[in-house]
Amino acid sequence: MTVADDIRAKGMRMTVQRRLVLDALRRARHHITAEEIARSIRASYPQIDPSTVYRNLEALERLGYVTHTHLDDRVTRWRRADSPQHGHLVCRRCGSEEEISMSVLAPLAKRLKGEHGFSADLAHSAVVGLCRECAG
Amino acid sequence: MTVADDIRAKGMRMTVQRRLVLDALRRARHHITAEEIARSIRASYPQIDPSTVYRNLEALERLGYVTHTHLDDRVTRWRRADSPQHGHLVCRRCGSEEEISMSVLAPLAKRLKGEHGFSADLAHSAVVGLCRECAG
DNA sequence: AAGACTATCGCAACTTACCGCAATAGTGTC
DNA sequence: GACACTATTGCGGTAAGTTGCGATAGTCTT
Ligand SMILES: [Mn+2]
Ligand SMILES: [Mn+2]
Ligand SMILES: [Zn+2]
Ligand SMILES: [Zn+2]
Numbered sequence: 001m002t003v004a005d006d007i008r009a010k011g012m013r014m015t016v017q018r019r020l021v022l023d024a025l026r027r028a029r030h031h032i033t034a035e036e037i038a039r040s041i042r043a044s045y046p047q048i049d050p051s052t053v054y055r056n057l058e059a060l061e062r063l064g065y066v067t068h069t070h071l072d073d074r075v076t077r078w079r080r081a082d083s084p085q086h087g088h089l090v091c092r093r094c095g096s097e098e099e100i101s102m103s104v105l106a107p108l109a110k111r112l113k114g115e116h117g118f119s120a121d122l123a124h125s126a127v128v129g130l131c132r133e134c135a136g
Numbered sequence: 137m138t139v140a141d142d143i144r145a146k147g148m149r150m151t152v153q154r155r156l157v158l159d160a161l162r163r164a165r166h167h168i169t170a171e172e173i174a175r176s177i178r179a180s181y182p183q184i185d186p187s188t189v190y191r192n193l194e195a196l197e198r199l200g201y202v203t204h205t206h207l208d209d210r211v212t213r214w215r216r217a218d219s220p221q222h223g224h225l226v227c228r229r230c231g232s233e234e235e236i237s238m239s240v241l242a243p244l245a246k247r248l249k250g251e252h253g254f255s256a257d258l259a260h261s262a263v264v265g266l267c268r269e270c271a272g
Numbered sequence: 273a274a275g276a277c278t279a280t281c282g283c284a285a286c287t288t289a290c291c292g293c294a295a296t297a298g299t300g301t302c
Numbered sequence: 303g304a305c306a307c308t309a310t311t312g313c314g315g316t317a318a319g320t321t322g323c324g325a326t327a328g329t330c331t332t
Contacts, residue, residue, distance in 0.1 A: 013328045108244045117268030125261040132253030149298045
């Protein structure tokens with residue numbers, strides 16, 4: 001079953017704008033912001049409205065095709081749900097970003113599940129702190 | 137040395153607005169939003185501007201008197217830096233919040249320090265996921 | 273191919289947060 | 303207490319994101 005068929009099977013519609021959002025996410029090599037998606041779409045479809053991009057990202061997230069993460073305080077970043085998951089370390093002083101394997105975060109997830117019955121999504125928010133250089 | 141003296145010693149000024157922000161944080165029992173602080177101040181000082189509240193929170197954070205955390209996606213919550221630190225588990229389905237001891241998060245912090253030289257602030261962002269009831 | 277149904281769109285207004293700027297008001301000195 | 307210095311204020315504007323609404327356009331049926 002194609003993505004379009006799945007979307008239609010759930011009573012939703014495969015609009016040109018929705019397909020363009022999916023295409024932009026497929027082209028992206030890493031997490032991108034909604035504004036970057038909008039800009040990328042405007043090259044071939046100038047009339048796209050930012051709210052259409054936001055609403056489509058939310059709809060596609062509900063269907064399980066995309067997810068978002070938070071690297072810094074303000075901006076939300078999006079990626080295809082089938083792209084490899086990983087954590088982030090972000091320095092609050094110099095802004096440097098480092099990707100880390102989920103295996104580093106797994107023991108905490110396991111403990112939260114065991115002690116609190118909580119299924120944690122530890123890739124959702126970056127871990128903030130001070131990098132080696134900034135901590136001194 | 138009082139807070140006011142410390143602020144003056146650093147070349148800053150103890151304005152009525154700054155004192156009102158500190159008072160609002162002292163009255164608060166738990167983390168509060170900038171908007172809640174502004175509303176609380178407006179009761180006795182209606183002309184306060186939201187930007188003044190934000191700027192004072194940032195200034196007081198630089199001085200080490202307050203800190204902020206992120207519980208859900210968008211809202212920033214503030215508290216006095218001398219109030220006890222703790223982590224949060226937030227359910228993305230039902231919105232329930234649970235406080236957890238920093239000792240649960242400490243092993244991950246230690247590992248990030250050892251393997252990546254990164255001094256993590258694991259209380260800064262809540263851990264999002266699904267609570268026991270919502271995970272099923 | 274045409275028609276009905278309604279999900280989705282573009283637009284405008286709104287929200288939280290941030291920033292530049294001229295006016296205001298704390299501060300230390302006299 | 304008055305004065306000069308300048309940190310901070312209130313205001314207006316900007317950015318990211320959300321929401322209400324009337325118009326548009328996918329989709330299913332015939
Ligand atoms: Mn933050
Ligand atoms: Mn989020
Ligand atoms: Zn750094
Ligand atoms: Zn829940």
